Amino acid sequence: MIKLSNLAQQGVQGRNILIFLLAWKCLSVSVFITLSAEVLKTDSMQVQIKAGHLHSLTSLPDEINYLPEGVEAPVLSLRVDGSFHSPSRMDWHTSDSEMHLFFDDTNIKAVVAYTAHNSHVSFELRSVEPTGKTDLAVWGPYPTTIKAIVGETVGVVRDQQYAIGIQSLNAKTLGGFPVKEDDVMPMYNIFDGSDYSDIALKFKDQQLYRGNTAEHKEYGSVIQAYCRDRSEQRTITNWGHPQYIAPPFEDGGLVGSRIALFGCPANQALKTIGIIEEQENLPHPEIDDVWAKISPDATASYLIVSFGEDEIDEAIKLTKSAGLRYLYHGGPFQTWGHFKLNPNQFPDNWRSMQRCVTKAKASGVRLGVHTLSNFIKPNDPYVAPSPDPRLAAIGASTLNASIDATQDQIPIEKPDFFQKKTTMNTVRIGEELIRYQAVSAEAPWFLTGCQRGAWGTKAKDHDRSEKVAKLMDHGYRVFLSNTELSLEIARNIADLFNQTKLAQISFDGLEGNWSTGMGQYGRTLFTKAWFDHLKPALRGSVINDASNPGHFNWHIYTRMNWGEPWYAGFRESQTLYRLKNQAYYSRNLMPRMLGWFQMNAKTSVEDAEWLLARAAGFDAGFALATNPKTVQQNGLGIQVIEKIHQWETARMRGAFPEALKPELQQIEKEFELEASEDGSWQLYPVFSFKQSHQHNEQPGMIAFSSYDFVNPHPEQALQFIIQSTGKSQAIDVTLEINSSITLDLRSSLKPGEILKYDGGPEIITYDASWHMLDKRAVNSQIMKIAQGPQSINLGYRFEGNEPALKLEIRTIGKPTHLVPSR
Structure with a gap:
């Protein structure tokens, strides 16, 4: 906008422009020719716009410009005939709160309404003329120099001082950039591979990104959103299908697409989004207010x-x-x-x-x-006995001839949508579903090996030219x-x-x-x-x-909770995946969860506390799949449940100080928590030394393994857990401590059985499900070890093949006193 206070410095040219503007004012026209950058301000950000491009993104009050030099930053980009175009010039209409963007190379004009709020600036696309030429409108991309934290889903980038973000203000404005015509956002999916036990090794040192509303760039980052005109049917590649019909969908098209753009101190980013939600009538879910x-x-x-x-x-x-x-x-x-x-x-x-x-x-x-x-599911009324015409279809052809209710070869006009085999391999003709095995190799085209009246429908006669739709299905044996x-x-x-x-x-x-x-x-x-x-x-x-x-x-969503227990042990199933998800939640300003775990009859108290320490460290919840019968089948099941009670009560009451959380997050560290009568807790660090003991000696021979470790904690009785993990029993199990004390632990230890000593007066033998088999007295004084270097020897004889023992040594450190903060 030309500021009148600057005209005196612009000589004749300034006076001419002033006369021109005054003449327009007399005609009641509110158009301002942009010769300098227009300014929109919030409480924490100033946006300058020039010729339809961002000219600066400046923090307030410290006035740091986060827009990188030499990087294009269009307010709006339009796709015409497959190519993206940015504005070449702009008219600023103050009275209407609009900017008119001109794309001279395409002869297109777009009108964008703007509003400056205390928390954010909003943009809304009011018109694109002429209509029918533009199929995509992209807000931005808006580049920034911020690269420390890029929240790819929430659309916020942050460093230690400042945050800049974009928010879609309606459902049709999609976060990100349209890298594919199917509008499926780029993301990591652990189930894309064949091994579900954990993330692929190639991702071990990478972050798992989900979306591109914000995206890393060499100069920092970009934030972006877009809207697609869906008024016409499209043929796209979708979900592994090279041809998939995307039907038209009427939502007003590009007009009405809206975004919010904001900048604020980094520690105010989440609060600012909450304010935007309430001001812009976005979903703002509350739990107990x-x-x-x-x-x-x-x-x-x-x-x-x-x-x-x-x-x-x-x-x-x-x-x-x-x-x-x-x-x-x-x-x-x-x-x-x-x-x-x-x-x-x-x-x-x-x-x-x-x-x-x-x-x-x-x-x-x-x-x-x-x-x-x-x-x-196929047993749902949407499928049988009369299939709903709104079941999703990959595409359709027509019957090339009339058929009766018994024919097992179905003549079709074109094979395009039928050649890729799917789980259900089903077509719909009217009110009948038909499964088929294959498509003929050449014209005339037939669906062969047909099962008529499939999925609880009834076989019927059909006329030539009736529609034959290939239904979309999923590997779970369901329709969509x-x-x-x-x-x-x-x-x-x-x-x-x-x-x-x-x-x-x-x-x-x-x-x-x-x-x-x-x-x-x-x-x-x-x-x-x-x-x-x-x-x-x-x-x-x-x-x-x-x-x-x-x-x-x-x-809309409260949180995400990814990680499944079905593919490896309690501590091993998708563990790295779960940990990387914590980083995802953090950079996307989301509550944290650790995923699903499963308690079975063999789950140990130590396993439970391993999980609970991670939950406390990340302040992340979890799901535990179990049932009352399983808890009873586990000999220590009640103790496991009680540990969950102690730890989760302490976590939900804010008892774990921030300074402790980094240690609690480390999966190789162990802790024990004890509740006090006064409502506080004692958190004990645990030194845990784990080894597997496996040899290939002849049956009957004595096998020994020697181990050295350093006890970081004060003098105490050495604790241990020894489990027979092989296929044959271990006989005459012994443990020698520092070449001075030898314990004859057990005459035999059958596969799965466990010896456990927790520093008290007894060594207890359990079966694999933690039911006590027997106990024997031990003098805890002879079990004491000092702080510092230690050595132990574990020995046994065995009968049969593939013997093995698993050993864990444990010592306990000084506790930290925890009190609730809420």
Whole structure:
């Protein structure tokens, strides 16, 4: 804008411009020709815009410009005929709060409305003319010099002093840059490979990125968002299919796309997003009147128990024994789509679940359930007996001839969408589903090896030219939904919650909404439809997570909780993946979770405290899959549950000081926690020295292994755990300490059996499930070792093949006194 105070310094040219502006003012025209940068200010940021490009991104009050030199920073980029274009000039309309951007190389004009708030600047695309030429509008990309912390999902970049962020203000404005036509955001997925036990080695020293709303660059970073015109059908590559029909979707197109741009002190970034949510009417979920992103309950741990009406009392009792408030059913549904509950556990369907919720609430426990989002089981009414026409289709052809209800070869006009085999390999013709084995090798084209009336439908005659749609399915042997059906399924889930008052959900399989052909937009529409359909009393208070995140969904979900226990041991299954997820949560301003773990009959107290120390260190919750029967089968199961109670109570009450947390995060370190009668705790560091003892001597020979270690703690009785982990029993097990004391520990130790000494008057023998077999007295004085270097010898004889022992030496350090802070 030309400032009148500067005109006196501009000579004749300035006077001419002044006359020109005054003449325009007399004509009541509010157009200002931009000869200098226009300025938009918030409390903490100043944005200068010149010729439709950002000219500076300046922090206030310290006036540091975070815009890198020589890097283009368009307010808006448009894609026309496959190429992106940035503005060549701009008119600034103050009275309308608009900037008119001209793309001279394409003869396109875009009108962007602007508003400067205390917390942020908002931009809205009001028009693009002429219509029909532009298929993508990109906000930015906006470059910054910040590179320390890049929150790729939330769209915020930070260093120690300052944060700059972008927020999509409606669902159709997608976070990121459209690197693919399917709008599936780039992300790491542990299940893309064949080994699910942990992340691929090539990612060991890398961060696991999910999305590109913010992205690293050589000069720092960029933040970006975009909107796509979906008014016409497109053929895209989607989910492994080289041709996939993305149907048209009417949402107003590019017009109405909105973003917020903000800058603030780094420690105010999360608070600023919360303010933007409330000012811009974005989802702002609260748990017990506290914004979910800062509520301690957002990281609440929970038990996963397969309860029903008959088991709910025991499940509630177990949850309360563990000191937890959330109880979760991992798979209560007989069908997905309409979400009928398993009648064996919930004979009165949703009313049965409602009674369980009521009973749990009376005990201070909240219930949740696991879903697979828009996955549709073949036994659901959306499939049988009459398939819903809104089941997602990869594409379609037509019948090349009429067929009767018995034909097992189906003539089709074109084979394009049918040649890639899928799990269900199913087509829909009218109200019949048909499975087929293959497509003929050449024209005339046939679907061969057909099973008529598949999935509970009825075989029928069909006329020539009827539509033959190849249905989209998933490896879980389920069908998927188009956009309209996805929104209906989301509302079905909301109806379940509205009726039963369930308080927690995980949208597993949320990527199933890629079936809409709209990628992350499909996912967003699904979760938003669920959120919006909840009753006001529930909206926001239901803890929710999902199989994958998203930029707009960041405002809806409470947290994410990734990591599964099925693929290796308690401490080993996806451990590095879980740890890297903590860094992801931190840089994306999200509550932290450690994922799912499984307690079985062999889970040790030491394993439990290993997990609980990590939870305390990261202030991260976790899910524990177990049940009352399993706890009883574990001889120390009650102790495990009590440890969960102690640790999680201390964590949720803020007892672990920040200075201790880095140590608690380290997976090689062990700790023990003891509760005091006054409501405080003692946290003991544990030195743990682990070795495996395996030899190939002849049966009957004595095998020895010698180990040296340094005890970092004061003098005390040496503690140990010895387990027979081979296929044959160990005989005459001995432990020699510092070449002075030899203990004859056990005449025989069968596979799985355990010797444990905790520094007291007895050595106890357990079976593999921690049931005590026997105990023997020991003089704790002879077990004492000093601080410093130590040596031990472990020996045994064996019968049979493949003997092995696992040894753990433990010593305990001085405690730290912990008190609650909330």
